[in-house]
Amino acid sequence: MTRRFKMLVFLVVMLLIAAAGMVVVWAQHDDEEPVTILGTWTAGQERDFKEVLRSFGIPFQYQGTAAQREVLLSKVQAGEPPDIVIMPGLGELAEYADQKHLKPLERLYHPQEYGSPWRQTGETSQHVFWVPVKADLKSIVWYRQGHRPATSPAPLRSWCIGMGDDGASGWPGTDWIEDLVLQRAGPGVYQEWALGRPGRWWSSAPVRDAWQAWARLLQQDRGLAKQALLTDHRGDPDHHGLLFDGRHGCTLEHQGSFATSFYGEKYAKRAALVDSAPLLPGGPDLARGHEVTGDFAALFSDRPQARELIERLASRAGQQKWADTAAVFSANRQVRPRNNAVEREIVERLNGDGPRCLDASDVMPPAVRDAFYEAALLTIARVAAHEDPGIDGLLQGVQLVQKAQPSRPSVPRTVCSTE
Incomplete structure (x- = not known):
C-alpha cells in the first residue's frame, strides 16, 4: 500500500x-x-x-x-x-x-x-x-340526504341519542339544554348563565324551562331514554355512527360538525344538516344563534x-x-x-353573520361543568327508571357548586358575539 x-x-x-x-x-x-x-x-x-x-x-x-x-x-x-x-x-x-x-x-x-x-x-x-x-359548529341537526325533516319539533323516536363517552359522559345531554337555552332565551341570557354572572342562573326560568322541555322529550318513551343512557354518542365502532347505524330506526342527530368523523368518509357524503331551532321541543322557527x-x-x-x-x-x-x-x-x-x-x-x-356562542359547559369552571354533566345524566337515568326527574333539586345542587367558585380573572369576557 x-x-x-x-x-x-x-x-x-x-x-x-x-x-x-x-x-x-x-x-x-x-x-x-x-x-x-x-x-x-x-x-x-x-x-x-x-x-x-x-x-x-x-x-x-x-x-x-x-x-x-x-x-x-x-x-x-x-x-x-x-x-x-x-x-x-x-x-x-x-x-x-x-x-x-x-x-x-x-x-x-x-x-x-x-x-x-x-x-x-x-x-x-x-x-x-x-x-x-x-x-x-353546534346547534345543528344531521339527517340522511333525501330525508329532510319537517320544520317542527321532532318526537323522541326520531332522535339518535347517546350519552356515553370515553372521557366525561353526559355532555351530549348538556348540549341539548344549552341549545334550548340559546334558542329560547337568546344570546344575552345564555352568556350570563354560561359565565356564572351574579344571580341564581341555574334556577332561573330560562334554564329551568329548557331543562323541563328536554325531560318531557325523554318522557315520551322511557325505553328509548334508557337506550340513550347506555349508548355511546359515537355509536359502535365500524357502524358509521348512530345516524347510519341502521339498527335504531332514528333519522335525526343533534350533534356538532365533528359527527362526520363518526360516519366515515363514505357515509359522511350522504349526510346533510339543518339548524336545530325548529326541531327542538318548543323551539323557535328561526335560529337565534349557533353554539x-x-x-x-x-x-x-x-x-x-x-x-x-x-x-x-x-x-x-x-x-x-x-x-x-x-x-x-x-x-x-x-x-x-x-x-x-x-x-x-x-x-x-x-x-359568517349572526350570533355565535361558545359551548357553555366548556367555559364553566371544571367543578360546575362536572356537576352539569352529572345532573344531565341523573335526569335521563330517573326518566328511564320511571322516576320524577327532580329538576328543581338538580338545579339547586349545581347552583351550590357555582356559588362556591372563586373569582376568575382569566375567564373570557364574553361568550357570544354577533361579529
Whole structure:
C-alpha cells in the first residue's frame, strides 16, 4: 500500500467518523428536546395531527388521551407539565392561567384572522392565553340526504341519542339544554348563565324551562331514554355512527360538525344538516344563534421551539394544512373550505353573520361543568327508571357548586358575539 493511498484511506475514514458524529449530535438534539404536547385526539385524528406537526420540522412528542384532565393535573402537580396543551375546556385553562401556569401568546398569531368569540382576553387580564386550533359548529341537526325533516319539533323516536363517552359522559345531554337555552332565551341570557354572572342562573326560568322541555322529550318513551343512557354518542365502532347505524330506526342527530368523523368518509357524503331551532321541543322557527366549540392551544413553557410550534399551527398556512389533512374546521377566517357543499354550510355558520356562542359547559369552571354533566345524566337515568326527574333539586345542587367558585380573572369576557 503506497503512502499516498494510506493517506487517502485515512482521510475517508476521518470523513466518515465526522459525518457519523454529526448525525449522532443532531439525533441527540432532536431526541433530547422535543416539544411535548398533550391533547385529546386519538386514532385517525391523532395520525393526521402528527402529519401536520411533522411538516413544521420541529421535534415533538404528542400524547392523546380521553383522560386529559387527570393526566394534565398530575403532570402539573409533579412539576412536569407539557410544553403545550390542546383542550376544549376554556374554564379549565382559565384556572391554570389564574394560577400563573400559562404563558401569554401575544405576537404568536394574527388576531385579525380570528373573529369573535374566539379572539378575546380575560375579564381583568390583558393577556391572551389560548388560541383555537380546531373549531366545530353546534346547534345543528344531521339527517340522511333525501330525508329532510319537517320544520317542527321532532318526537323522541326520531332522535339518535347517546350519552356515553370515553372521557366525561353526559355532555351530549348538556348540549341539548344549552341549545334550548340559546334558542329560547337568546344570546344575552345564555352568556350570563354560561359565565356564572351574579344571580341564581341555574334556577332561573330560562334554564329551568329548557331543562323541563328536554325531560318531557325523554318522557315520551322511557325505553328509548334508557337506550340513550347506555349508548355511546359515537355509536359502535365500524357502524358509521348512530345516524347510519341502521339498527335504531332514528333519522335525526343533534350533534356538532365533528359527527362526520363518526360516519366515515363514505357515509359522511350522504349526510346533510339543518339548524336545530325548529326541531327542538318548543323551539323557535328561526335560529337565534349557533353554539360553537373549539380545541384551544395553550403554553405551559416559554421554550422557543414550543412558541414556534404554536405560531406555525395557528397561522393561516398551518390551519389550512390541518383542515385539508384531517377534514376538520378552523376558526381562522383565512382558511378556505374544501369543495363540499356541507362543509361550506358549516364554515359559513362558523365565520359568517349572526350570533355565535361558545359551548357553555366548556367555559364553566371544571367543578360546575362536572356537576352539569352529572345532573344531565341523573335526569335521563330517573326518566328511564320511571322516576320524577327532580329538576328543581338538580338545579339547586349545581347552583351550590357555582356559588362556591372563586373569582376568575382569566375567564373570557364574553361568550357570544354577533361579529
